[in-house]
Amino acid sequence: MTAAEKPLDNPxxxxxxxxxxxxxxxxxxxxxxxLGWQDIKQRYRRSVIGPLWITLSMAVTAIGLGxxxxxxxxxxxxxxxxxxxxxxxxxxxxxxxxTEGTETFIANEGLIKHLPAPLTVYALRTVWRLTLMMAHNxxxxxxxxxxxFGDLSTTGYKITEAGPGQPGLDWTIVLAVPAFFLxxxxxxxxxxxxxxISTRYRDIPQVITALTNLxxxxxxxxxxxxxxxxIASGGSSWRSIIIEVNPFYHFIQILRxxxxxxxxxxxxxxxxxxITVVGWFLALVAMxxxxxxxxxxx
Amino acid sequence: xxxxxxxxxxxxxxxxxxxxxSLKKAVLGKVGGTIGTESRIPVxxxxxxxxxxxxxxxxxxxxxxxGAGKSTLxxxxxxxxxxxxxxxxxxxxxxxxxxxxxGLDPEIxxxxxxxxxxxxxxxxxxxxxxxxxxxxxxxxxxxxxxxxLRAYSSGMRVRLALGIVTSIxxxxxxxxxxxxxxxxxxxxxxxxxxxxxVKRSGLLVFASHAxxxxxxxxxxxxxxxxxxxxxxxxxxxVLTAYKGxxxxxxxxxEALARFGVTAGGDK
Numbered sequence: 258m259t260a261a262e263k264p265l266d267n268p269x270x271x272x273x274x275x276x277x278x279x280x281x282x283x284x285x286x287x288x289x290x291x292l293g294w295q296d297i298k299q300r301y302r303r304s305v306i307g308p309l310w311i312t313l314s315m316a317v318t319a320i321g322l323g324x325x326x327x328x329x330x331x332x333x334x335x336x337x338x339x340x341x342x343x344x345x346x347x348x349x350x351x352x353x354x355x356t357e358g359t360e361t362f363i364a365n366e367g368l369i370k371h372l373p374a375p376l377t378v379y380a381l382r383t384v385w386r387l388t389l390m391m392a393h394n395x396x397x398x399x400x401x402x403x404x405x406f407g408d409l410s411t412t413g414y415k416i417t418e419a420g421p422g423q424p425g426l427d428w429t430i431v432l433a434v435p436a437f438f439l440x441x442x443x444x445x446x447x448x449x450x451x452x453x454i455s456t457r458y459r460d461i462p463q464v465i466t467a468l469t470n471l472x473x474x475x476x477x478x479x480x481x482x483x484x485x486x487x488i489a490s491g492g493s494s495w496r497s498i499i500i501e502v503n504p505f506y507h508f509i510q511i512l513r514x515x516x517x518x519x520x521x522x523x524x525x526x527x528x529x530x531x532i533t534v535v536g537w538f539l540a541l542v543a544m545x546x547x548x549x550x551x552x553x554x555x
Numbered sequence: 556x557x558x559x560x561x562x563x564x565x566x567x568x569x570x571x572x573x574x575x576x577s578l579k580k581a582v583l584g585k586v587g588g589t590i591g592t593e594s595r596i597p598v599x600x601x602x603x604x605x606x607x608x609x610x611x612x613x614x615x616x617x618x619x620x621x622g623a624g625k626s627t628l629x630x631x632x633x634x635x636x637x638x639x640x641x642x643x644x645x646x647x648x649x650x651x652x653x654x655x656x657x658g659l660d661p662e663i664x665x666x667x668x669x670x671x672x673x674x675x676x677x678x679x680x681x682x683x684x685x686x687x688x689x690x691x692x693x694x695x696x697x698x699x700x701x702x703x704l705r706a707y708s709s710g711m712r713v714r715l716a717l718g719i720v721t722s723i724x725x726x727x728x729x730x731x732x733x734x735x736x737x738x739x740x741x742x743x744x745x746x747x748x749x750x751x752x753v754k755r756s757g758l759l760v761f762a763s764h765a766x767x768x769x770x771x772x773x774x775x776x777x778x779x780x781x782x783x784x785x786x787x788x789x790x791x792x793v794l795t796a797y798k799g800x801x802x803x804x805x806x807x808x809e810a811l812a813r814f815g816v817t818a819g820g821d822k
Contacts, residue, residue: 269637288674295671299662371653372675373634549637552630553568 275544279449282377289378293385311393319345319397326479332417335408336517339401340416343513344478346394347440351508352469353387354444359462361452366555376548380448384441398516409518416519420483426518436511443508443533446540453543456554476505504532556646557726557758559609559632563641566602566627601627603782605641609760614753616769616790617762618797619779625762626653626731628779632760633729647758650676650725652716652734665700665707665715672719686722693744694718709736721748728752730761735768746771766794766802770814 282289301307322345323338330337358380362369365379406426408414413422455461477485477500485496500506507528514521602624609615609632617625630636631643633651659668669690673683691700694714704712713736720728728749737745749772753759761772769776769790776793778786786793794802803811 269642285674287680288671291670291674291680295663295667302662368675370630370635372651372672373649374675552636554571 269549270545272541272545275541275548278375278544278548279377279541282375282381285375285378288374289381289385292378292382293389296382296386297389308389308393311390312396315342315346315349315394316397316400319401322479330417330480330484333408333415335405336414336416339398339405339409339517340481340513340519341479342401343398343516344509346391346398347509347512348473348476348478348505349394350387350391350444351440351505352473353390354384354447355451355465356462356469357383357387358444358448359451359455359465361448362456362551362555363452363459363462369552369555376452376544376551377445377449380445380452383448384444387444388441414518415483416481417483419487420481421520423517423519429521430515430518432515432521433512436515439529439533440508440512443529443536446533446536450536450540450543453547453551456551457547472503472505475499476503476509478509504528507532557611558646559607559643559727559758560645561608561631561638561641561643562606564602564605564631564638564643565600565640566631566636567598567600567639570597570599601782602631602638605631605638605784607777607784607787609758611758612753613775614750614759614773615761616773616776616793617760617779618764618769618776618793619785623779624782625779627782628777629653629729629731629760629762632727645727647726648677648724649727649729650720650723651729651731652720653731659704659712659716661705662703664703665696668704668715669700669719672716673723676720676723676725678723682723690715690718690722693722693748695741709733710738710741713737714741717745717749721745721752724755725752726757728757728759730759730763732763732765735763735765742768742771766798767810769794770802 297308301310304310306313319338319342323334323341326332326341327334327337357364361379361383362376365382368374369376369379402409410426412425414425415422451461451465482497482500485500488496507525510522510525511529513519514525605628617628619625627636629651630653631638632645633649634643634645635651637643660671663671666687669687670680670683673686674680678686687700691697694711694717696711696714696718699707699711700715704715707715713734717734717737734745749759759772761769763769773790776786776788776790777784778793778797786796791801791803803814806814
């Protein structure tokens, strides 16, 4: 080493290093792809139908809740069941990103301490595993789509009696692809940021677990915004505002709306886009300051 | 060009729950540095003020008592820990083998472990698939590679781990003491391969308490004591100072011939 390149006192805390970690992490596709798939295989090892359990448990939950809530809300099962199923599938993915994201580094303690690799690999492993699980759940969506295609493709169908007419399934279903990518991209920053914080403060995963049930019932998944608007009688009361400040609502909406032919609103995309930018910025800052500390903390 | 540079590096472990969580687990049970008390969170100063520079062709032994900081230093050299103060710069493809069994997943098969290790060490799936036969042959594990790793003995794990790291042509080989678990016949085979690797374009750092293994693999040495580098020099000098006697004096003539030294004189 020459005197000219005599390095900084602590060269590990720079944005360049944080960015390098993220870039190299994404490049090691073989690695996180393999690890994520390994997780799924491992979880269902020695069970007869294997990963199809993911599909089956989703089907049971969706049908059960769909029957119950469509009766409670006096909604048409043909439109309400797909609404609830898709909402639930998207919710499961996001929930996974948040709860398993907090465990990203803690769960990989052994690997982090034994093999040098970019931390981003572990975040991508988590998100990829959840993506594979979501792919299994989409089988339920496919079946439901076949069964209820008639209901969903009718222009002007209503999810509940109170709701406005929906445009029905058409070419806009392709928007589900960029929507999913955007949600998954958010999953990565969530896993990085929450992963770093949770590794240092082990209470965070507990806090998040405690809040997830509330978030589930507070997000329009088993109920619809139509019902809330009816109670609020159309005015922009505090009830509607509560919905708008719930980030999960916007995330669910960008993916659910195209999949079941609902009215799409660009403001959901704008909100999600904004969260993506802010979230990635926060994740970068966390990675800059604490990336090198994670192996000490796990 | 392969090199490792470390300057003024210190490593300390914060112990967040010194009361409830055993210190042993938190620091892998290998570090016995000073426990600092100035902050609210107890800190174990595992390495203090390490400055060293290793280059291509170096075969370095790490010696020292338990808790002297050998394993922590190895992790620093492998790029797993980045120093808290000071800095480090590592150039080259690194292949570390630490405590066996932890870096490998016990529930999955030997083949799967080969694949995952290889991917971590920067290989692609295709490259690893072509190496599996070579690793199977070298490690002599045969059909055992299909078994989950928990069925392996510790010697078999070492065979697997050494098979992987030596087959992927790493530039920097970092070995912890665990590799002593294999039998002599296999060690001979592995030694040839490792020496060959280092000759081609490599660098080896090896921590062990087994003198013969060190003499086999290394030519220089670092003596760690209390998280500091107490001495750095040729293997014989350092071992003599560390043990208080010349480690070569009681060896058989055959062994001396193998290590290329004479009982009384220098290399």
